[in-house]
Amino acid sequence: MTPASVETFHYDPFAPDVMADPLPFYKVLRDEFPAYFIDEYEAWAISRFEDVWTILNDTEGHITSTEGTMMFREQLRVSNGGVVPEASYDPLTVLSYTESPVHEELRQAVGPPLRRSAVLRLEELIRSMARARLDELIPRGRFNVTSEYGGIVAAGTMCHMFGIPLSDAEMVRDAVLVCDPSVQDVAAQGVAYGQLTDLVTDVVRKRRAAGADGRYPLVDGLLTFRLNGRALTDEEISGSVLATILFGGAETLPKVVAHGLMELWRDPDQRRQVAADPTNCATAFEEMLRFCAPAQWFTRTVKKPIVIAGQELGVGHRIFPLLMAGNRDEREFEDPDRFVWDRPIRRHLAFGQGQGFCIGNHVARLEGRILLEELLARVPEYEIDVDHAERPPSSFQWGWRTVPMIVG
Ligand code: HEM
Secondary structure, three states: OOOOOOOOOOOOOOOHHHHHOOHHHHHHHHHHOOEEEEHHHOEEEEOOHHHHHHHHOOOOOOEEOOOOOOOOHHHHOOOOOOOOOOOOEOOEOOHHHOOOOHHHHHHHHHOHHHOHHHHHOOHHHHHHHHHHHHHHHHHHOEEEHHHHHHHHHHHHHHHHHHOOOHHHHHHHHHHHHHHOHHHOOHHHHHHHHHHHHHHHHHHHHHHHHOOOOOOOHHHHHHHOOEEOOEEOOHHHHHHHHHHHHHHHHHHOHHHHHHHHHHHHHHOHHHHHHHHOOOOHHHHHHHHHHHHHOOEOEOOEEEOOOEEEOOEEEOOOOEEEEEHHHHHOOOOOOOOOOOOOOOOOOOOOOOOOOHHHOOOOHHHHHHHHHHHHHHHHHHOOOOEEOHHHOEOOOOOOEOOOOEOEEEOO
16 A cells, blocks of 8 residues: 555554555655654654764764664653663673764674675685575576575575584574564564574683684674673673674575565666676675665664754654665665666665664675675576565565575
8 A cells, every 4th residue: 555645644664554565655754754753652754865864873972772773663652751761781782772982892892803804705605605505506496595595695604703503504594584573473583582592602602611712703802802891791792792793694685685686687688787797796786785675774762852854853752764765765866766786876874874884784795796696697597486576564674585586
């Protein structure tokens, strides 16, 4: 269903018609209500590129994430009464919910293996995983690009970085998929989340026992880190920091690649152009990020009043910076609802912005490029069974979970 007239327009990120397809709602929001107040959640939906950019880049303490970056309905329905909670540092809250300077310190503790130069050293490993997947998938003639190609490679990369055996990649991928809010199976999600945290906690214990000698810097960096002079517990390291990285690393990338390959299938000319030269894949992946990145928003809370799109956002109000709405803003991108593999992209919002900017962006860009290069080299012509592709309704991660590809 598309939005009714402007007079009766109502936007709620959790409404079934919005979760099925938010794009028409974003257009009305951008054009008519660039700062739209949702009474029920005391929240502002911000939809224009420039405004989302401004909010996420705030460095003057107007905006915080101490209430959480993934606030869902139950939490939003409880007013904070204009009192913004402080971040908890003992025990440590989730990485993304911390504030400066702790947030930067934690990012620095895990940062070295995620920097561009370190990430580029993963190229051979990622390429060999992509090739091994294709060796297995192509002879089958039909496979789900999201989970069976990108899903395994993304989970495998995370396993490698964490020191988890690659044989666990399938389990990691499946557990992350089940935890997607659109699955709505609380019991299965509890089990899957438990499996993942047990796996990560086990890694932390082993690295502590091994003396955190720097062999697995993602984990070891947190074991040697001191938060206001104290060491973090195993549970803090795994639950508050590493689990976020594992989820971030395994969840989104496969959906972006699969959706991007679907867009190239829809437009054979573009597909041929990209496949003609492997160096085109990095450029095409950037457009895939803009066009396909499934996260709709990450919430924030107003800490000091700020004026956005002519409206004063008051203390305690929640904010939905609508990333996909911004990435489809005609004020920033020409013909934004068209996928154009080589469009000039000065900036986009797929990785967020500012303090919470995706720390895994180099990993994602490397994986995206390699997955495209390897697939298009082996299968420059393919079909997508679009009738059996699935993009479950979601307020948050509106992504293609199933993209059946037919080859040969
Ligand atoms: C195409 C793939 C990816 C996309 C589109 C994506 C998107 C995002 C976005 C939009 C944010 C900002 C959240 C916010 O503002 O609150 C974010 C943060 C984050 N991402 Fe990614 N991500 C991707 C891949 C990855 C990978 C591969 C990793 C891990 C290696 C990762 C780890 C994280 C972490 C840990 C954060 C939180 C950063 C912080 O709070 O400081 N992501 N990601």
